[in-house]
Amino acid sequence: MEWHDYEHLDWISVRRDDDQIYKFKEGDFKRLRLQDIEDMMLLLVQGKLSNLTVEERLAFNVSLRMFTRSIVIKRRVEDLQLGVESYQKKINLTKPDTYRTDLRRREAYTAHSNPRGFIYQNKDKKNRLMQIDELYKFSDGTLND
Structure with a gap:
């Protein structure tokens, strides 16, 4: 009380x-x-x-x-x-899941269905997955991979 x-x-x-x-x-x-x-x-x-x-x-x-x-x-x-x-x-403090086993076989800068996103190549010429909710990183220059 x-x-x-x-x-x-x-x-x-x-x-x-x-x-x-x-x-x-x-x-x-x-x-x-x-x-x-x-x-x-x-x-x-x-x-x-x-x-x-x-x-x-x-x-x-x-x-x-x-x-x-x-x-x-x-x-x-x-x-x-x-x-x-x-x-x-x-705030999502977890590192995004950017690597999938099937990404090596996929062509860069194409769409990916699960999870939704697209495939891009990083500086090391490795394919990575960028999810839809992270697309803004390409336009604002915050993509560091």
Whole structure:
């Protein structure tokens, strides 16, 4: 259980769609639905918490904002991690499979069906296979073989 040290907050009561009242403390914030947090913030902003004193409303406001801030930070970190993971998946760090046993018999600069690509000759006059997704290397000069 993660605590954000909201010592000024004792209990919060929420009435959900099933018309039952739920009470919870700070440690229960994580188990709330985001809709509950949004509803509580909306009630606070609209001034509908007239049963609370000014100090209680201020404490409640601080608690909700601190919790909301922690959620936003957590989601941004998760988004950043997912972005890095998806970027890592796009980078192919394995050496391309450029040699096949049947390439010696094939004529250079012809198409190859499995995997899709074409056959070219490297500097050593050996036939190599360039897959379709690597064709850009011929035009941008990054082909080093």
